Amino acid sequence: MTTIATETERKLASAVERMPAFPKSVQRILELTRDINCAPKELVSVIEKDPVMTVKILQVINSAYYNMPSRIHSVGQSVVYLGLNTVKNLALTFAAVGMLPRFSSDGFDMQEYLLHSLTTAGIARQFVAAYAKGEVDPGDCYIAGLLHDFGKAVFAQFMPEEFSRALHESSQNGTPLHIAETEILGADHAFVGGLLVAKLKFPDPMVECIRNHHSPDFPPNAMMDCVRVANQVSRKLGLGKSGSRWTDTEPVAAPGRFGESFDVIIENLGDIDKIVADAQTFAQLGAAG
Numbered sequence: 001m002t003t004i005a006t007e008t009e010r011k012l013a014s015a016v017e018r019m020p021a022f023p024k025s026v027q028r029i030l031e032l033t034r035d036i037n038c039a040p041k042e043l044v045s046v047i048e049k050d051p052v053m054t055v056k057i058l059q060v061i062n063s064a065y066y067n068m069p070s071r072i073h074s075v076g077q078s079v080v081y082l083g084l085n086t087v088k089n090l091a092l093t094f095a096a097v098g099m100l101p102r103f104s105s106d107g108f109d110m111q112e113y114l115l116h117s118l119t120t121a122g123i124a125r126q127f128v129a130a131y132a133k134g135e136v137d138p139g140d141c142y143i144a145g146l147l148h149d150f151g152k153a154v155f156a157q158f159m160p161e162e163f164s165r166a167l168h169e170s171s172q173n174g175t176p177l178h179i180a181e182t183e184i185l186g187a188d189h190a191f192v193g194g195l196l197v198a199k200l201k202f203p204d205p206m207v208e209c210i211r212n213h214h215s216p217d218f219p220p221n222a223m224m225d226c227v228r229v230a231n232q233v234s235r236k237l238g239l240g241k242s243g244s245r246w247t248d249t250e251p252v253a254a255p256g257r258f259g260e261s262f263d264v265i266i267e268n269l270g271d272i273d274k275i276v277a278d279a280q281t282f283a284q285l286g287a288a289g
Contacts, residue, residue, distance in 0.1 A: 008186030015158035016195045019099065025050035026095040030201050033088050040084050047075045047091055056094045057087065065278055089139040093121075093282060096146055100153050105160040107167035109241060111283065113152060116240030118279035121145035123269060124230035128222070130268055131257050135222035143202075144209045144227050149242060150196055151189030159185060167243050177244040178214040190214045225254035229265065236262060239276060 021027070028046045032038045047053055054075055061072045061082065072078055078087050097114065104110045124145035128138040155163035162185045169180040178188035194211025205223060212218035213228055232253055235246045252260050259265065266272070 012154075012185075012187055012192050013195060015154050016192065016199055018158060019154060019196060019199075022095045022099065022200055023050060023053070025053060026091060027201070029088060029091055033084075034203070038084075040079050041076075043084060043088065044075045044079055047087070053091055053094060057090050060090060060281070063281060065281060085137065085139045089143055092143055093146060096143075096150070097283065101157045105156040106164040107171070108152070108156045108163065108243060110153070110156070112241035113149065113156075113243070114240070114283050115276075115279055116234055116242045117146050117149055118282050119239035119275055120148060120227070120230045120234045122275040122278055123233050124226045126269060126275070127226040127230055127258075132222035132226055136226070140203075140206060141223055141226045144206050144223055145230050147193060147197055147202075147206070148210050148213055148227055148231060149189055149193065150210070151192030151194075152243065154192050154196060155181070155185065155189060170244060174245055174247065176214075177242070188214060220254060220256075222257075225257045228253035229258050233262065233266060233269070237266070237272065239272075239279075 022030075025046050029043060032043055032046065047057065057075060057078060058072060060066070061078050062068060066082070068081065072081065075087065100110060100114065102110070121142045122145070125138045125142040128136060128141050132141075152163070155166075163181070166177060166180040166184045169175050169184065170177040175183075178190060181188040190211055190213050194207055197210050198207045205221075208218075209221075209223050209227055213224065213231070218224065229252060231242070232250065234240065235242050235244060236250075238246075252258050252262060252265070269275075
C-alpha cells in the first residue's frame with residue numbers, strides 16, 4: 001500500500017471534500033441497503049421521491065437493454081421484474097455518472113474515461129458468472145468496476161496541471177499512470193478513489209477494492225480479481241481511454257482464477273459489442289438532466 005505524506009493527504013482529502021455529494025435519495029439508498037432486512041417498498045419509496053432518478057431508471061428498464069415483454073411504468077414494477085439489487089445499482093450508477101464534471105482536462109477526455117469505467121463495470125459483472133460464481137455479488141462488482149478509477153476525476157477537476165503532467169509521462173514514456181501520479185501528485189488515483197467512496201459511505205470491501213486495485217501485495221479476493229482483469233481487458237480492447245497505455249507484455253492480473261491467456265478470457269466473455277452499447281446508453285442517460 002502506498003505511503004502518503006501528511007501534507008499530500010490533507011490536500012487530496014480537501015479535493016475529495018469539494019467533489020459534489022450524492023443526492024440525498026442516493027445516500028438514503030446506501031443506508032437502507034446496508035441492512036439485509038431492508039424492505040423493497042422502502043427502497044422504492046425513496047427512489048420514487050426523486051423524479052430525475054425515477055425517469056432515468058425507467059428509461060433504461062424500457063430500453064432494448066432489458067427487452068421487457070411490456071412497458072414498465074413504475075419503480076415498484078421494476079423491482080418485481082429485475083430485483084432489488086439491480087434497481088439499487090442502477091440508481092448508484094446514475095448518481096455516480098451524474099457527479100462527474102462535464103468538462104475534459106488537458107490529456108484527459110471525460111467521456112472516454114466514462115466509457116472505460118462503464119465497460120470495465122460490465123465486464124467485471126460478467127466475469128462473476130464465469131469465474132467467481134457464489135463468491136461475490138455481480139452488482140457489487142459492477143459498482144466497483146464503475147468507480148475503480150474515480151480518483152482520476154478528482155485529479156482532473158482539482159489538480160489538472162499535475163494530472164496532465166502524469167498523463168503525459170505515462171503516454172510518452174510508458175510509465176504506468178498510477179506510478180506517474182504517485183511521482184508527480186504524491187498519490188495515485190486508487191488512493192484518492194478510496195477516499196471518495198469512503199466519504200460516500202460505500203461498503204468496506206468496495207472501498208478496499210478501489211483503494212488497492214494497483215497494490216500487488218494486497219490479498220486477492222473475488223471482487224478484486226474481477227475488477228483488475230476487467231480493467232485490463234477494457235484497456236487491451238481500447239474500450240474508452242483510461243490514461244494507461246496498454247502493452248502486450250502485461251500479464252493477467254489474476255492468473256490463478258482466469259488463466260494466463262487474454263485471448264481465452266475475451267473469448268469466454270461473449271458479446272463485447274453489447275457491453276459497449278450498454279455502456280454508451282448508461283453514459284448518455286446518466287449525464288443527461
